[in-house]
Amino acid sequence: MKPPCYEYVAPDTLAGALRVRAESEDSVVLAGGQSLVPTLNFRLANPDTVIDLRRVAELATIDTRDGMIRVGAMTRQRTLERNDAVLARNPLIRETMEYIAHPVIRNRGTVGGSVAHADPASELPCLLTLLDGELTARSSAGARTIPAAEFFEFVFTTALEPEELLVEVAFPVLEPGEGWAFREFARRHGDFAVAGAGATLLLDDAGRIARARLAACGVATTPVRLRAAEEALRGVEPGSEAFRAAGELARDAVTTVDDTAASADYRRHLLSGLVNDVLTRAAARAGGPR
Amino acid sequence: MNGNHGTNHLDAEPVDGDTRYGPDDRIAISLTVNGEKVEAAVSPRLLLSDFLRGDLGLTGTHVGCEHGVCGACTVHLDGVPARSCLTMAVQVDGMEVRTVEGLAGSDGTLHPVQRAFRECHGLQCGFCTPGFLMAVTHLVENEELAETDDGVRAQLAGNLCRCTGYMGIVAATRRAAAEIASKG
Amino acid sequence: MSTRQFGARVQRNEDARLITGRGRFVDDLPLDGVLHGAFARSAVARGRITHLDTTAARALPGVHRVYTHADLGELDVTMPLLIPHPCIGHPRTQYPLAHEDVYHVGQAIAFVVADDRYIAEDAARLIEIDYDILPVEVDPAKAALDGAPLVHEDVPNNIAAHLVQVSGDPDAAFAAADHVTRIQVRVDRSTAAPMECLSTAARWDAVSGELTVWDGTQAPIGLRGALSSLFDLDEDKVRVVAPDVGGGFGPKIVFPYSNEILVPFAAKDLRRPVKWVEDRSENFVHMTHERTQIHDIELAATSDGVVLGLRDTFLHDTGSFIPYGIAVAQVASTQIAGPYRIPAIHVTFDCVYTPTVPVTPYRGCGRPQANFAIERAMDQLAAELGIDRFEIRRRNFITPDEFPYTRPDLVFADGLPVTLDSGRYDDALAALEKALDLDAIRAEQEQARAEGRMLGLGLSFYVEGTGLGPYEGAKIRLHPITGKAYVNTGLTAQGQGHETAWAQIVADQIGVRPEDVIVVEGDTGVFDWGVATFASRAAVVSGNAVHIAAVSARARIAQAAANMLEADPDDIELADGRAFVRGTTSRGVTLAEVATMSNPLRYAFNKAAQTATQFAPTARSTGKPLPDGERPGIEVSEYYSPPHATWAYGVHAALVEVDPVTCDIDVKRYVCVHDCGNMINPMIVEGQVAGGVAQGMGGAFYEKLEYDENGVLRNASFMDFLVPYATEVPHIEMIHLETPSPLNPLGIKGVGEAGTIPVGQVIASAVEDALSPLGTPPVRQVPLSPSAIHDLLRQARVNV
């Protein structure tokens, strides 16, 4: 289990990195290496070029101004998770990130790496899907912004073009009074989720649900929004009945087939329970302006 | 161990941002390992775990899976635990690396975590032990130890031990944390 | 030394190096100029190689040699069947490197030796291999049916071995029964997953003609025998060393693996040290597996739950070859009646070839499966007869006055009929009940059920035949300079703490501190009589050999000291590293002096030696320096051979709650009562039990090797095969009983495997109890994944 041969570049600027990216036939990015290196060690990947971004300081930033938390792709997961300004603006980020692997992996793993890797069971892609986040991709030709809903295309597949790099990940802040929760189940601590669900819940003046957002990971080839359940919750009194019904509606989102981690039947059951749970907890946190 | 990945490339230069290195090229790196300065020339695909073990002879760091799950290869990079099997040697250029060999004092005085592992039977075959020692050292020196048994176990998750059933490791972690806390 | 070391919680001698990074595992050995190996392995389960081309691999810079079977000469023979048995009608073992046929994914086809492992792997990938893929059946039940694809063309129904054993009169028992219960249960395939995978390094010394092999094995002496025979070398020209070994748990008892042949072969061929270290992905498809058995078990009982007879027919999946014989199946079959009197037993098994990694013992060795079968059946019998699960067990226990209790014609792995030596089964169950506080648990359970929660209690009683012969030995030598004792045995340790346990035994006899007893094992260069470390036998067989040797060393020391002090040997006491005349402390000598003086020297190389030379005043005597029949120095070797197995036992229980959303199981309490006879070191015993339970937890919940229908392992990584972290293993409450074994001087029984055996049943029984109000079907299979539990709940048509 040793990495194969490849060409290696460690540019010191983003511009330099983009140039290499454009010039390379088949390049991968060495960000935190926590997904890439296992893949290389198993020789499941055999890239021509590895672009190591560790020296590109301009990508390791967190900016919490305006309504968005803008995170440079090379920001370590642990750094984002532990940032107090981020916590104040969107506590769901920390709650969700605590489920990613173990701290020792998050110490090295980057936010951009997790998103670009696009494992359908990953938490950050799920969170971006839930919050309607935005991704910024860049190539030598320029930058473009991609909504999360269009970014994740398939297992390990995103809307990034081969010559593009992911440079920034933007998480919207929560609305005042918006409730939030994330929960997942993995059979072993820190493993990728068998299934996970996140929710945000905004109530109107009458205490009814003005907006519910729900997303799930681990159940399909990409993270998914649970639109049917969201629709059903709009205008409804929050409560166990509504939440259980939402959980039932979530079942159909499961499209993965039986695998070694779980049967599809069980995943449906699990997801419906998780949805019920996150809605219940989000409702408890929802309320007046924060 | 990794003969032609090793340090015998005196002409190697430090990494240059514009150079595309081939698999047979060597890149000069300069780092600190357990307090000592190390200069070496490494292949771009050399894993840090192999660099430490093969090139530097620091075989205390073990390799149990080479895909990030077992934690046997855990070392500290700039004071923070990391998997050496998921890190390329080139990536630690300029960093401070600490391995199990650097835990005891220079006079051989054991670190409280090392002592606790012996006193609480926190090891059997000892293969996972270096990784645990590095993980637990960081935990007791930098984080708050959980109060409950379940909490401590969650803090230890990320390192596999196939021998002990973890009972001794949990006890050792508590003992070391208590000792470090009592010294302020 | 006033405090007895035997029985004390002595800290381990081996820890000092292991906690400072100075352990010496095979891959840590600094071998100058070492080359690195990598295997090319079969990508298909059953196939015929139509094209094998190593040209590109050989041409890669840095590659020294690429071997295929054609290059092996005399070594190109099938490997030994280590434990033959007349019931093995169709024994098959594999070649070091595959010929035309491959029999499982992962089978070794070619071996590359290169400057480093990176290049060796690059080259292995360049080897071109094409196959004709043949049909396969990986399920042993289907593989044994007529018409199933055959693993070995000439083995009908894939049946490697078939054995029928009858003890007592089962037909009469079934005829006399009021009630018969039947159940089919299944335990799935698993792997030991030691943290250190397999590893071999070798050096050929052309000057001396000696081959040195460092190997992460449990059986250095056995491997030495195999290698000298295969390489046609004198035994004293082959030295096998098992240095620190990172866990064994069974599969490292098997030899020779391909690497154990290819690495020394290449070292000899290339005249360079060669090393190969199995990586984790190889470990899953190369190192042997265990566990899959399907038991159909029937119990014949009276209406008050006394079991009169047992019939068990089971299939044992032996994988593609049967290198270790029927060991696993045989052990399962002989432990099928557990701690129960059951006077009539009919047990039959078939060992079935499947195109998968070969199966050999993994911690438990058939006992977890047998325990699962008998204990699931006992639970079912209890339920059907309306008898409490604890009570029905009590009614069937062999009582203390019935020991030794023999099961005639049921032949254990030592070739002798099963004879349980001693035990207090009733006391163990009572201790468990007390520790659990059964009344409180039942109240808690009632309350939980009222709230709609699924809380359940499960238990399992197990027995374990341990300490198999034929024999082990020990050598003790007192060092003349330091006065320290050196101990060698023919065993090897993989974490069991022999360096401490043996030291305690010796310390008690010769009055030194355990840290002054230096144990060196696992090196045929220092001691080469013995068997190996397996079957929970080390403490029993080697421990007693060490004890006998220590007693003998003590006698020699006392005699020598008596001569020096002009006293009666019976009056000599040994303590604190000295020998002195009882009642005085001044009239004494140090053990270093005793050792020095008992070796008449010619050369005065140091101060101590001066006093021992034949010309020193103290040594001057009229007789010979070394009287007839005497040996120089203090050195003894003794052996111990057990009359038959010792039988350890215990009972575990767990209180679990099933989460209705995740279908995960929370083990709220785990209680273990066990009896391994006298304990040398309770701290080490607890570590063994806890480690065993953790592996049992793995088997109960997480660890299942899944082959797909093409015979490809779907979860061959630590990402997908879930070895538990600390979070997946509960805290274990442990209660020790110590019933000395009457069979050996130290009164010990083995404990290495105890923890693992009962766990599957404990969890199955607890989950069944938790779910029972919902009307779920019985639990008949482990591991119990959340999906499996969900399936049980669904079958109960509970709207969850």
Ligand SMILES: Cc1cc2nc3c(=O)[nH]c(=O)nc-3n(C[C@H](O)[C@H](O)[C@H](O)COP(=O)(O)OP(=O)(O)OC[C@H]3O[C@@H](n4cnc5c(N)ncnc54)[C@H](O)[C@@H]3O)c2cc1C
């Ligand atoms: C034991 C273990 C458990 C884990 N458990 C989880 C878990 O539960 N949940 C989870 O989400 N993750 C988990 N991970 C994965 C971890 O979060 C990784 O850190 C993450 O998936 C990848 O981030 P990275 O920075 O390490 O990226 P890398 O591994 O360096 O790169 C990953 C991929 O992303 C591409 N890439 C990286 N950065 C960019 C960029 N800026 N632009 C374009 N492409 C880029 C690379 O080309 C590569 O293909 C686990 C990992 C391990 C080893």
Ligand code: FES
């Ligand atoms: S060897 Fe690095 S995590 Fe297992």
Ligand code: FES
């Ligand atoms: S002590 Fe052997 S793996 Fe932990």
